[in-house]
Amino acid sequence: MPISPSSSAQAARDTVARRLRDLRxxxxxxxxxxxxxxxxxxxxxxxxxxxxxxPSASDIRRWATACGEADQTADLVAQSLNAETAYQxxxxxxxxxxxxxxxxxxxxxxxxxxxxxxxPTLVPGLLQSEGYAAALLSSIAEFRGLPVNDGPEAxxxxxxxxxxxREPGRRFVFLIEEAVLGYQLGDSDTMxxxxxxxxxxxxxxxxxxxxxxxxxxxxxxxxxEVFHVYDDNFVSVELLSAQVNITQPSEVELYVRAFEKLxxxxxxxxxARALIVKAIDALG
Numbered sequence: 001m002p003i004s005p006s007s008s009a010q011a012a013r014d015t016v017a018r019r020l021r022d023l024r025x026x027x028x029x030x031x032x033x034x035x036x037x038x039x040x041x042x043x044x045x046x047x048x049x050x051x052x053x054x055p056s057a058s059d060i061r062r063w064a065t066a067c068g069e070a071d072q073t074a075d076l077v078a079q080s081l082n083a084e085t086a087y088q089x090x091x092x093x094x095x096x097x098x099x100x101x102x103x104x105x106x107x108x109x110x111x112x113x114x115x116x117x118x119x120p121t122l123v124p125g126l127l128q129s130e131g132y133a134a135a136l137l138s139s140i141a142e143f144r145g146l147p148v149n150d151g152p153e154a155x156x157x158x159x160x161x162x163x164x165x166r167e168p169g170r171r172f173v174f175l176i177e178e179a180v181l182g183y184q185l186g187d188s189d190t191m192x193x194x195x196x197x198x199x200x201x202x203x204x205x206x207x208x209x210x211x212x213x214x215x216x217x218x219x220x221x222x223x224x225e226v227f228h229v230y231d232d233n234f235v236s237v238e239l240l241s242a243q244v245n246i247t248q249p250s251e252v253e254l255y256v257r258a259f260e261k262l263x264x265x266x267x268x269x270x271x272a273r274a275l276i277v278k279a280i281d282a283l284g
Contacts, residue, residue, distance in 0.1 A: 020049060120226065130156055132194035135185040176212070177223060181195065
């Protein structure tokens with residue numbers, strides 16, 4: 001059975017929980033005794049130790065002090081914060097608007113040398129035309145019920161952010177399923193412009209665009225969720241409700257291995273362009 005991509009976030013929380021439990025046991029305290037010293041109900045101690053509740057910085061400080069290990073507070077707080085930011089709900093990320101979310105990735109993109117992106121459903125953001133991006137981001141804003149739908153402004157910001165694919169010193173490897181070419185966002189003119197832009201962007205020197213044909217037989221790797229691998233140390237996975245940020249080396253390696261298997265299923269160059277032209281013709 002596939003492991004949920006949120007496993008890194010839970011694993012990180014569990015690591016903090018184990019460290020706190022070890023502190024308590026090392027101090028010779030029972031769950032009830034630690035709770036009494038911290039000033040809360042013992043059920044809270046159990047929830048924290050079992051990874052069901054994330055401790056606050058204040059909780060960690062009280063816990064470590066009760067165990068006579070106050071000097072470990074800073075390290076534990078930092079580890080806990082990292083665990084809780086691994087799983088970032090979209091509803092929190094878009095509170096300031098869709099445009100702000102696009103802008104927040106600019107510096108990170110400029111610090112990355114190798115981008116590997118797989119998408120079974122959408123044209124990757126770095127390859128989106130402004131009309132396509134605006135249609136997509138507007139629909140996301142509407143679906144999430146944002147008070148202000150800034151989809152067009154966010155689309156323009158996404159395209160501006162995507163200029164990184166034209167800057168020297170970086171490589172971009174994109175993999176999409178052929179079905180992506182047929183999922184229409186916006187009107188037919190918008191989709192035609194997007195497909196035309198794929199032909200242009202896919203030919204850039206730093207860009208490799210692979211398309212996995214729908215007719216591929218006996219696939220050795222089944223379609224996955226949308227994921228991005230940045231260099232060799234960070235993976236971002238897109239779910240409907242959240243973005244999962246993965247830094248655990250074993251899980252990063254798993255996504256890199258999946259990407260390479262998917263890469264082997266794709267067609268490139270003239271064969272990829274033929275699939276895009278076929279999709280343009282199908283728009284009528």
